[in-house]
Amino acid sequence: MTTVTQEAGAPFGAAPPSGDAAIVTRGLTKRFKGGQVAVDALDLTVPRGSVFGFLGPNGSGKTTTIRMLLGLVAPTEGEYSVLGLPLGRALPKVGAVVEGPAFYPYLSGAANLMRFDAADPTARRATAARRIADALERVGLSAAAGKRYRNYSLGMRQRLAIAAALLGPRELLVLDEPTNGLDPQGTREVRALVKEIAADGTTVFVSSHLLAEVEQMCTHAAIMRTGRLVAEGTIASLNGGVVTRIRVETPDPAGAARVLTGLGLADVRAEGREVTAELGGHAPERINAALVGEDVAVRGLAVVRPSLEDVFVGLTGEGFDVDG
Amino acid sequence: MSTGDGATPGTATLGRRTPGLVPVTETMRTSERRAPEPPPAAAPEPPEPAARAMGAFWRLLGSELGLTFRRPRNLVMLAVLAMVPVVVGVALRAFGSGDDDMSGIVQDVAGNSLMLTFVSFSFLVLLLMPVAVSVVAGDSIAGEAGGGTLRYLLAAPAGRTRLLAVKYLNAAVYAYAVTAVVALSALVTGLILFPAGDVTLLSGTTISLGDGLLRIAVAVAYVGAGMAALAAVAVALSTFTEVPIGAIAGTMVLVIVCQVLRAIPELAVITPYLLPTWFTNFDAVLRAPIDMGALGEGLLAFGAYIVLFGSIAWARFSGKDITS
Ligand SMILES: Nc1ncnc2c1ncn2[C@@H]1O[C@H](COP(=O)(O)OP(=O)(O)OP(=O)(O)O)[C@@H](O)[C@H]1O
Ligand SMILES: [Mg+2]
Numbered sequence: 001m002t003t004v005t006q007e008a009g010a011p012f013g014a015a016p017p018s019g020d021a022a023i024v025t026r027g028l029t030k031r032f033k034g035g036q037v038a039v040d041a042l043d044l045t046v047p048r049g050s051v052f053g054f055l056g057p058n059g060s061g062k063t064t065t066i067r068m069l070l071g072l073v074a075p076t077e078g079e080y081s082v083l084g085l086p087l088g089r090a091l092p093k094v095g096a097v098v099e100g101p102a103f104y105p106y107l108s109g110a111a112n113l114m115r116f117d118a119a120d121p122t123a124r125r126a127t128a129a130r131r132i133a134d135a136l137e138r139v140g141l142s143a144a145a146g147k148r149y150r151n152y153s154l155g156m157r158q159r160l161a162i163a164a165a166l167l168g169p170r171e172l173l174v175l176d177e178p179t180n181g182l183d184p185q186g187t188r189e190v191r192a193l194v195k196e197i198a199a200d201g202t203t204v205f206v207s208s209h210l211l212a213e214v215e216q217m218c219t220h221a222a223i224m225r226t227g228r229l230v231a232e233g234t235i236a237s238l239n240g241g242v243v244t245r246i247r248v249e250t251p252d253p254a255g256a257a258r259v260l261t262g263l264g265l266a267d268v269r270a271e272g273r274e275v276t277a278e279l280g281g282h283a284p285e286r287i288n289a290a291l292v293g294e295d296v297a298v299r300g301l302a303v304v305r306p307s308l309e310d311v312f313v314g315l316t317g318e319g320f321d322v323d324g
Numbered sequence: 325m326s327t328g329d330g331a332t333p334g335t336a337t338l339g340r341r342t343p344g345l346v347p348v349t350e351t352m353r354t355s356e357r358r359a360p361e362p363p364p365a366a367a368p369e370p371p372e373p374a375a376r377a378m379g380a381f382w383r384l385l386g387s388e389l390g391l392t393f394r395r396p397r398n399l400v401m402l403a404v405l406a407m408v409p410v411v412v413g414v415a416l417r418a419f420g421s422g423d424d425d426m427s428g429i430v431q432d433v434a435g436n437s438l439m440l441t442f443v444s445f446s447f448l449v450l451l452l453m454p455v456a457v458s459v460v461a462g463d464s465i466a467g468e469a470g471g472g473t474l475r476y477l478l479a480a481p482a483g484r485t486r487l488l489a490v491k492y493l494n495a496a497v498y499a500y501a502v503t504a505v506v507a508l509s510a511l512v513t514g515l516i517l518f519p520a521g522d523v524t525l526l527s528g529t530t531i532s533l534g535d536g537l538l539r540i541a542v543a544v545a546y547v548g549a550g551m552a553a554l555a556a557v558a559v560a561l562s563t564f565t566e567v568p569i570g571a572i573a574g575t576m577v578l579v580i581v582c583q584v585l586r587a588i589p590e591l592a593v594i595t596p597y598l599l600p601t602w603f604t605n606f607d608a609v610l611r612a613p614i615d616m617g618a619l620g621e622g623l624l625a626f627g628a629y630i631v632l633f634g635s636i637a638w639a640r641f642s643g644k645d646i647t648s
Contacts, residue, residue, distance in 0.1 A: 032645075067475075067645075067646070067647070070475075070478070070479045071478065071479075071481070072475050072478055072479065072645070072646040072647075073645045073646065073647060074643070074645060087481075088481060088483065091479060091480070091481035092480075092481065094479070096476075096479045098475050098476070098479065099472075099475075100472075102471060102472025102473050102475065102476055103473065103476075104391070104471070104473060105471075106395070107391075114387070115387055115391070116476055116477065116480050117480075118383050118384050118386070118387035119384055119387075119476075119477045119480035119481070119482035119487070120380075120480040120481065120482075121377060121380035121381075121384075121481075121482075121483065121486070122380075123380075125379075125383055164476065
């Protein structure tokens with residue numbers, strides 16, 4: 001854990017206790033001028049090698065947290081550590097997309113990447129051209145490398161931002177809504193790219209409000225609400241918070257409900273031609289056999305696993321209103 | 325960014341790519357990429373050699389100069405400044421020739437080609453050269469902040485002090501470029517339109533052409549330093565805003581207000597503290613011998629402005645939240 005200073009490369013305190021974490025924050029707080037508390041006493045631990053989904057409604061403080069981790073915004077209180085290194089030495093190993101792409105409109109895609117590569121004191125000029133070509137190749141922009149950024153489409157801009165994050169060997173990728181503005185194909189590709197990068201051992205910290213995406217891509221997730229952390233853990237443990245249910249479609253809901261209750265299932269509910277209940281430890285095939293054995297016609301039987309969306313909505317509220 | 329799971333290649337705009345960047349090859353490529361880096365040490369990495377850090381600094385400065393001197397706006401300003409001595413020279417030639425009662429300035433220039441440089445400076449240091457310098461220096465930080473590229477430069481990580489130093493040096497180089505372009509254009513125009521030869525100074529002393537050229541070089545060094553001092557003011561203002569035009573206009577307002585204050589005789593006591601007061605001291609090179617006292621006082625004022633506004637810029641920029 002290190003106390004925070006503004007200047008990249010400034011001396012930091014002792015090394016953090018948890019050496020296997022890519023990101024650790026303790027009591028991290030940001031109060032903007034004017035009193036807006038964007039991040040409120042955030043305690044976050046991102047394990048090395050994880051793909052960590054950072055979820056939250058609009059305005060919940062995701063981008064502000066990422067800005068603090070990158071040294072762009074000074075925390076009002078609390079401390080954090082990135083890769084267990086002083087920030088100035090950690091950042092060359094971190095690739096980042098923060099709040100969408102931002103490039104020089106009058107430069108080509110490749111020239112833009114050369115510009116940001118020049119800003120990294122650890123990057124070598126001799127290898128720059130190859131690293132840039134590699135990064136453009138990985139995001140599928142090779143054909144547009146010489147085109148001016150001004151003439152890029154929204155999706156191409158987003159891809160270029162990801163390419164900039166991949167310019168060097170990275171230990172941590174911080175991606176703030178990386179699939180914003182991408183077509184379905186591009187979204188799939190980013191997901192695949194993230195998996196590919198994670199397979200290399202790189203930790204990926206990705207903010208999103210596309211829940212299905214986080215569920216497919218991430219091993220861990222944290223959920224923010226109005227600057228506070230409301231849940232954190234592996235995807236499986238988060239999903240565990242919401243119970244798996246069984247759903248029976250039948251013309252005889254009353255009969256089905258009786259059988260399910262008889263089997264000892266909890267929270268049996270009948271709605272129209274559907275009966276649902278908490279599955280608990282019961283085997284679905286045994287339930288089916290019991291229903292058929294009791295002469296209840298079964299038209300459909302499904303196990304409904306909770307999605308992250310259910311968890312998310314449970315924790316942040318149905319309304320999905322902007323936090324403010 | 326290929327999915328490698330049979331997904332079709334990228335969209336038409338992005339060109340076709342061969343799918344199949346499977347994780348295995350990617351791992352190899354990453355390890356290859358890492359090969360030229362210093363061997364990963366278990367102990368804390370050795371501190372960067374100073375030579376390497378210096379090289380990286382020059383690389384960033386080179387990138388900055390490349391942006392500045394390739395940007396059409398900045399080149400147009402240099403071209404306009406180069407035109408002024410030509411216009412002045414042609415006008416003096418057209419209206420001055422064959423006239424018996426020539427006024428002092430026309431007489432000076434018509435008498436010797438080198439004088440056009442000093443006449444051009446005395447017009448241009450009042451407003452036009454400060455405008456050009458303010459545009460580049462005022463844009464330096466604010467332009468990056470407004471475009472959002474500042475967050476990516478700092479995440480690269482460019483380092484705040486390092487980036488500010490590069491931005492200021494770049495503005496100072498442009499300030500000298502402005503000065504040199506004016507001098508060169510005036511010199512060439514003068515040599516074409518007016519007789520070359522010995523130069524008669526303000527004091528009536530005559531010096532050789534070579535000595536005259538040397539004095540022009542001294543004047544360029546002095547005026548360039550004055551413009552570099554103005555650049556420090558503009559860079560400092562640039563750290564306070566995300567709107568480049570604000571910093572540029574702010575600097576121009578300061579220059580104009582100073583000119584107005586200088587013109588008020590009752591305020592003579594404050595004129596030594598106003599930066600533009602010292603711009604016109606370059607005419608000390610027209611004394612015989614050169615009035616080193618006047619030049620030295622001016623350079624001291626420029627140095628004081630650079631230190632003062634450099635400190636303001638650093639204090640502001642090193643503690644600023646980058647929220648753009
Ligand atoms: N510079 C600022 N000054 C004042 N308040 C700010 C500033 N930047 C952000 N905020 C506030 O902080 C809160 C968190 O904003 P933040 O951008 O971190 O949200 P987010 O989770 O990234 O949202 P989104 O999903 O919309 O990107 C918001 O209420 C926002 O209004
Ligand atoms: Mg955001």
